[in-house]
Amino acid sequence: MLEIRFDPKKGIWCEDEESLEKLEKNHFGEKRETPLGSNVKADKPFGGKIWLEIEEALFLINFQNASCIGPGKKEMGFNELASAYVEKEPRLFVRYNAYRDWRDRGLIAKRMKTIKKGQGKKGWKRYPAKDLKLPKLKATAVWYPDSLFSVIEDESVGKKLFEEHWIGQLGIYKQDRGKLLKLEFMEAIFLAKHAKLKVVSAETGKEINADQILDFVTEKREYAKQLYEIYEDWRLKGFVLKTGFKFGSHFRIYFPGAKPIVDDKWIHSRHVLHVFPKDQKMLISEWSRAVRVAHGVKKTFLLGIPEMKQEDYVDYPEDFLAYRRKKEGNNWIRETPDDRPRYLLVSVSEDEHIGGIELASLLKKAQTLGLELLLSISDRETAITYYVLKRVVLPGSGYEYYEIEWMKP
Amino acid sequence: MLEIRFDPKKGIWCEDEESLEKLEKNHFGEKRETPLGSNVKADKPFGGKIWLEIEEALFLINFQNASCIGPGKKEMGFNELASAYVEKEPRLFVRYNAYRDWRDRGLIAKRMKTIKKGQGKKGWKRYPAKDLKLPKLKATAVWYPDSLFSVIEDESVGKKLFEEHWIGQLGIYKQDRGKLLKLEFMEAIFLAKHAKLKVVSAETGKEINADQILDFVTEKREYAKQLYEIYEDWRLKGFVLKTGFKFGSHFRIYFPGAKPIVDDKWIHSRHVLHVFPKDQKMLISEWSRAVRVAHGVKKTFLLGIPEMKQEDYVDYPEDFLAYRRKKEGNNWIRETPDDRPRYLLVSVSEDEHIGGIELASLLKKAQTLGLELLLSISDRETAITYYVLKRVVLPGSGYEYYEIEWMKP
Numbered sequence A, B: 001m002l003e004i005r006f007d008p009k010k011g012i013w014c015e016d017e018e019s020l021e022k023l024e025k026n027h028f029g030e031k032r033e034t035p036l037g038s039n040v041k042a043d044k045p046f047g048g049k050i051w052l053e054i055e056e057a058l059f060l061i062n063f064q065n066a067s068c069i070g071p072g073k074k075e076m077g078f079n080e081l082a083s084a085y086v087e088k089e090p091r092l093f094v095r096y097n098a099y100r101d102w103r104d105r106g107l108i109a110k111r112m113k114t115i116k117k118g119q120g121k122k123g124w125k126r127y128p129a130k131d132l133k134l135p136k137l138k139a140t141a142v143w144y145p146d147s148l149f150s151v152i153e154d155e156s157v158g159k160k161l162f163e164e165h166w167i168g169q170l171g172i173y174k175q176d177r178g179k180l181l182k183l184e185f186m187e188a189i190f191l192a193k194h195a196k197l198k199v200v201s202a203e204t205g206k207e208i209n210a211d212q213i214l215d216f217v218t219e220k221r222e223y224a225k226q227l228y229e230i231y232e233d234w235r236l237k238g239f240v241l242k243t244g245f246k247f248g249s250h251f252r253i254y255f256p257g258a259k260p261i262v263d264d265k266w267i268h269s270r271h272v273l274h275v276f277p278k279d280q281k282m283l284i285s286e287w288s289r290a291v292r293v294a295h296g297v298k299k300t301f302l303l304g305i306p307e308m309k310q311e312d313y314v315d316y317p318e319d320f321l322a323y324r325r326k327k328e329g330n331n332w333i334r335e336t337p338d339d340r341p342r343y344l345l346v347s348v349s350e351d352e353h354i355g356g357i358e359l360a361s362l363l364k365k366a367q368t369l370g371l372e373l374l375l376s377i378s379d380r381e382t383a384i385t386y387y388v389l390k391r392v393v394l395p396g397s398g399y400e401y402y403e404i405e406w407m408k409p
Helices: A017-025 A054-063 A078-083 A092-104 A155-165 A185-194 A210-220 A224-235 A284-296 A356-368 B017-025 B054-063 B078-083 B092-104 B155-165 B185-194 B210-220 B224-235 B284-296 B356-368
Strands: A003-007 A011-014 A050-052 A067-069 A140-144 A149-152 A181-184 A198-201 A240-243 A251-254 A271-275 A281-283 A300-305 A320-322 A325-328 A331-334 A343-349 A353-355 A372-378 A384-393 A400-407 B003-007 B011-014 B050-052 B067-069 B140-144 B149-152 B181-184 B198-201 B240-243 B251-254 B271-275 B281-283 B300-305 B320-322 B325-328 B331-334 B343-349 B353-355 B372-378 B384-393 B400-407
Touching (some): A011 A017, A017 A050, A054 A078, A054 A092, A078 A092, A078 B149, A092 A384, A092 B149, A140 A185, A140 B078, A149 A155, A149 A185, A155 A181, A181 A185, A185 A198, A185 A224, A210 A224, A224 A240, A224 A271, A284 A300, A284 A353, A284 A384, A284 A400, A284 B284, A353 A356, A356 A400, B011 B017, B011 B054, B017 B050, B054 B078, B054 B092, B078 B092, B092 B320, B092 B372, B092 B384, B181 B185, B185 B198, B224 B251, B284 B300, B284 B353, B284 B384, B284 B400, B356 B372, B356 B384
Parallel strands (some): A003 A067, A140 A198, A271 A300, B003 B067, B271 B300, B343 B372
Antiparallel strands (some): A003 A011, A140 A149, A251 A271, A300 A400, A325 A331, B003 B011, B140 B149, B240 B251, B251 B271, B281 B353, B320 B343, B325 B331, B372 B384
């Protein structure tokens, strides 16, 4: 029988021999002479006690049948002990639930104390970039402002743009009929800016430039500027970006050189890209929905957070360092705090919000430490969904991109 | 060769015999003596001309090789003709694109003139309701405000609530371990209000009532009140509502009498329910994403728009009446304006917004006319996705609900 003790002035600890042995073996708590958070060095020799974090104690009570003795030798239940900590740690239950799930899978998670900076760019992926060469266009597109579409009637220009650069939509989608090239707003802006396309407003009959189109769209469609910046960033590096509407994302992406039809077949995208503006706050459930659709259609989900500047980054609190499993001989065994941690674990619930800045800051922190970022999302039934975020390098880009993968530990 | 004519003062018409015959056979335009929109009765005998709407003319130019002769006998292309109409019809291109897709599938769409009110409650579905009987609870839940969760430690109460009413989560999701009953915020509010559950704040140790919890949550999580109202509405009628997080929606729904485990098996939901607050404006692409996830997991998607009052409804413009196919003998033939129309078609693009009020108003208009509402969404590649919205009746409810189905014409 595990026995743990609580004193509101000191914290939670364990001191009987049998319990100490069990806790040590399973990497609960920390051996120290003084309570957690005091000034004594963590590496001081073991002083006969193991001090526990609140989530460790709650887990032991809930799943290891531990009994917790509080002031006046009274046994304390889950709620009583948790209540003693909730002022200091308001998000206690969500954090506990993340910890509970990870431990319950036989894996170890610890609060972050000191960890050295990462030894490498762990988990980075480099995408292939290729300079885009666009023709100087001698064509006119007519811009329908309230529809956010433009139309090029010149068939030879339309065919070239569509078949060689996959810009615009020639005729009907996935059919070989119709001769008009329809440009969505980003394509019109991009061609006006980089291929001297003349764009004329259907309303005024006057020429308008790239900036004017973007300003107009920005008034109607929030974050149009951020969408366009990401669009331009990838397009200039040779990637093909088309709408990701059918896959629940802003864009689907094809690698440089992609054309709509190869050997009489329509090619399939394998990546979708979603833009998360830095000043946008999103419900976790909404954020997750976008990843979920991409996962459902077996595409890699990429996230771009544009416009992040050095001064934007904040110190957003992580929750745990998480360890997973490693191979020893022919067996997979769990990693312990003696191994390098794998993940910077952040726990959130479906009804909380996350902002672009907070996410970018967490990603940067993880990256600095050489870790991957692991998002642990508690739904209202306390079930957990995990997403791993890995940095992607788009050569020549000033922005940062991340692949997000659904993960089952 | 189809020949159509345009005069900025009159409109678009056709007058040569061969063209008239073709147009009439294919239900383009309207036979009248005077231009469209004038006061002459539409049923006046044919005066030798067929007058065309702009989208009809653009379609004929683009796909039927029609030539359009304008002022000074000059031939006019798509852009020139469209530009002449864009001031009067700013969303012309999106509307045209919806029309283009429907006609291109061999189906007929017409602008709405006069149509009689519907003869029946076409397409309504009635859901089974059953009064909920809850016990008076003699238990206490501890509420963790910033986590939005509550915990009941009393195992017999927890077991009863979970197993008989499927309220809360007993232990670990889909596992038979753990004894705490975890309540999400709506469950705690619901039990405090309808089963006299005592809820005590972990922070203050004081009892708080249902309204106080809801007020607190509303400050942290937008539209919490609307979510709760829908939750309560269905729960009181015997339905089981659990989080729809894994399916990208607010709730998953089970019909009255559902229990988490039947014959040792976890039961599966077949419906998800999403709440669309009347004052929320959503990007079509975001709105569609929620439907898409539900469709991907083969669940029926239900939409609830709470709090609509008589005075909230607006006259939101529809685009077309749409006809489909009917069986004649052993063949499917297309319906014509001589048949009753099926759909009230509304065209939008992925970068436009729709609000709860607008959608509820459109649904009401369709319902009054005895039609189903058909949403035609143009993505940035001008491909169209169709959703059909059908009314659902939840007996005893003051709110309106709709099933949304992805449709391929």
